[in-house]
Amino acid sequence: MVTFGVGSHNPAKIRAVERLSEFFNLTVQAVDVPSGVSDQPRSDDETKRGAVQRAKGVIEKSNADFGVGLEGGIMEINNTVYVCNWGALVDRNGQVFTASGARIPLPESIAEGLRTGIELGDVIDKYTNQLDVSKGEGTIGILTDGLITRTDMFFHIMQLLYGQYQFYSKSKG
Numbered sequence: 001m002v003t004f005g006v007g008s009h010n011p012a013k014i015r016a017v018e019r020l021s022e023f024f025n026l027t028v029q030a031v032d033v034p035s036g037v038s039d040q041p042r043s044d045d046e047t048k049r050g051a052v053q054r055a056k057g058v059i060e061k062s063n064a065d066f067g068v069g070l071e072g073g074i075m076e077i078n079n080t081v082y083v084c085n086w087g088a089l090v091d092r093n094g095q096v097f098t099a100s101g102a103r104i105p106l107p108e109s110i111a112e113g114l115r116t117g118i119e120l121g122d123v124i125d126k127y128t129n130q131l132d133v134s135k136g137e138g139t140i141g142i143l144t145d146g147l148i149t150r151t152d153m154f155f156h157i158m159q160l161l162y163g164q165y166q167f168y169s170k171s172k173g
């Protein structure tokens with residue numbers, strides 16, 4: 001049985017890793033690790049660093065076979081703010097795999113709130129008049145009318161990560 005440690009207690013992230021059980025037997029454990037970046041990463045680079053640092057932290061702090069880091073952030077292209085997401089998978093040999101997920105533009109009213117320094121999680125709760133959107137369908141779920149949830153998106157990242165691990169394991173043999 002393969003163990004995946006996830007550097008987060010967010011159920012939207014945990015469920016995304018658990019969904020890998022569609023392909024093989026695994027157990028998932030949440031591990032308390034810092035991302036080492038700000039609560040609201042503001043570039044691809046910072047978001048990716050958060051994911052990698054979480055994944056490495058899991059390997060250091062637990063006995064899991066794989067450390068997983070999943071990180072949400074925002075980034076700007078030509079004055080349009082996008083929600084972005086990164087993931088990292090680290091194995092016991094210290095190999096690091098990274099992948100990014102879907103990104104879509106944020107409506108100007110949400111982007112405005114973010115420019116004042118508030119976290120997306122808080123802005124989206126206010127925008128939707130709901131609690132803990134980030135632990136459920138996520139901003140991506142709201143902005144796609146529920147078609148792609150935060151878990152769907154992180155699951156796609158997990159496939160990209162584990163798929164790379166498989167590819168490089170086989171090509172070395």
Ligand SMILES: O=P(O)(O)OP(=O)(O)OP(=O)(O)OC[C@H]1O[C@@H](n2cnc3c(O)ncnc32)[C@H](O)[C@@H]1O
Nearest residue numbers: 008010070071072073119120121134138139140150
């Ligand atoms: O406990 P952790 O793992 O930190 O869970 P989190 O929800 O805070 O997740 P992140 O730190 O990775 O996300 C950074 C911010 O973006 C928010 N967010 C909400 N929905 C999101 C989505 O669909 N994609 C990316 N970020 C989202 C999130 O609530 C945070 O304020």
Ligand SMILES: [Mg+2]
Nearest residue numbers: 035038039040
């Ligand atoms: Mg966070």
